[in-house]
Amino acid sequence: MPKVKTHSRAKKTFKVTGSGQIKRYKAFKSHLLTKKATKRKRxxxxSTLVSDANLNLVKRLLCLR
Structure with missing residues (x-):
């Protein structure tokens, strides 16, 4: 059976914390920023943690299972 490869984009996007949780950065911060409020951009x-609904999917992409 061949080796299981990690998803290339996922290993650049997500980081695993010391306690095993997965950290991610928030979306919608790359362009079209003039129409967004300062509070929203702030x-x-x-960063934030991956939600429980998406945790199994991200773990599968990172081959953590």
Whole structure:
């Protein structure tokens, strides 16, 4: 059976924390920023954790199972 390969985009996008949670950055911060409020852009700046609904999918992309 061949080796299981990690999804190339996923390994650049997600980071695994020390406690095993998966960290991601927020979307909608790349362009068309003039129409977005300053408060909204400020909240998009930080990182957050992957939600429980998407956790199994991201783990499968990263070959963590």
């Amino acid at each position: 909240s998009l700046r930080g």
